Amino acid sequence: MCGRTALALDPTDIQSRTGAVRWSNPDSYRSSRNVAPTRYQPVLRKDTENGGQRYLQCMKWGLIPSWTKQLPTYANALQTINARDDRLKEGKSMWSGMKHSKRCVVIAEGFFEWVKKGKERQPYYVQWEDKRLMYFAGLWDRATIDGQHIESYTIITTSSSNALSWLHDRMPAILRSEEEVDKWLDPNTKFTDDIARLIRPTEEGLSWYPVSKFVSKTGNDSVECVTPIELKPEPPTKPNGNIMNFFKKAAPKSTEKTSERSGKSSSPAPKASLQNWLKKEDGSPTKRKRDDDHPREIQPEEDMKAKDEEPESKRSKRDETVEEAGDEVFKDEQLDLLENA
Template sequence: MCGRYTLLADELKIKERFQIPYAIDSYQPSYNIAPGQNVLAIIFDGEKRRAGYLRWGLVPSWAKDVKIGYKMMNARSETAHIKPSFKHLMGRKHCLIIADSFYEWQRTEKGKVPKRIQLKNRELFAFAALWDKWEQEDETLFTCTLLTKDANNFMKDIHHRMPIILPKDKEDIWIEQPFSSAFDVHQFLQTVETEELSSYTVSNVVNNARNNDATCIEPIV
């Protein structure tokens, strides 16, 4: 699973990297982004890329209770194309969630140890994600879920699952290509190879989502 990540880059760098031609409304860097918070996302509206905020934790359009979102922060890519909560989104409601690292907790004899994982080149990247719009009376929510897969050789010593990080040359395909079926999307995701990663241990301060400063990413030697 993926339950926390960071986005520390300045707005200009994000705009250049993801080809966003206008200001990102209310952008603030964060050391500890958690489910239930608004996250910076990119969708394709049929003509251009659009950047904006989605709430992390999917609330499907048919849901009766918005609290379901706290149980749907991640979706397994291996089964999302057949699961009722996700299959109708797999073919048409794709987005990029912008990040520069994520946290995972490694089980050890001394308990769970938080790790910060980045691309080896420490560049910005995008998670593959799904989004939906929920409406009820006078309330509207735009929410998302991150797609995950089995851990690769690097990650398996830390955790058995990992988020899908899209290579830069697959980002346009993910949000712009009109896939013919949810199964085709499933097959595409199985071909995605994660770029090289690196990791280091951080302190337990990151365990509390209210902690959001540079101490979250300080290495523990």
């Protein structure tokens, strides 16, 4: 995924480095070394009336579809900050119309990703080795809500490169040259296989380093967000004792995390809310698959005496259930990188 970027350049510098002939709404831009979803950032588009020249326009991060008649909640807005490349290629998805005529390029100096280290998440900053501007393939749309026009964008993501797979399994689709930028922006070119080939992992030319957890809070914005740090060596792990004590302590802890993340572990409310928000005027919801189900609620363990009295087959089956549920909680933690927002 791509849920945090950095762009702290002066507006005139951005326009000069991107080759844009104009900037339609520069007053909406605010430089930041910690750009979070829902903020306005500059994207590149091509002018269809003046020879296809590039121009800059600030848009809101977190795409709001044109058929929407109400502003999304923050939780729903996070669902459209990225568009997976595999969904983009599907015949029937919410991106179907935009990928042909509403392509844009999102500008950044770099992006952040978090990796789990024990109970903590360590942020890393990724940029080009030569520190040139990054161009992310994106889509945009315009919605009219309460008489106000809102233009917003999403960043397309693809499978992570071999070099960055340890950090996350997804990464933004980065356009590598000026020629690729022009091809992606061309409003007269449909989303063909030739355009689709621009969306692929970036295997070479990137550099990365760990940064302070200061960047994890979206309200923080200073040079500390992108300053390299030296990680302390991890202490040796201690033995967990026997397996029975491990499950006795771990199961209630997993229950707490599950409840803390999803409110009610089996509740479909967030999914229903998103479907209602994306519902079109004709009443039919936009189909959208989810990558992961909500974590299942983990029942507390019985006391040790009762457990010892259980038949071996029943005890083994229950232990497998606890282990499987623990994996679900871990998976959910890896996906939610914006919990400190």
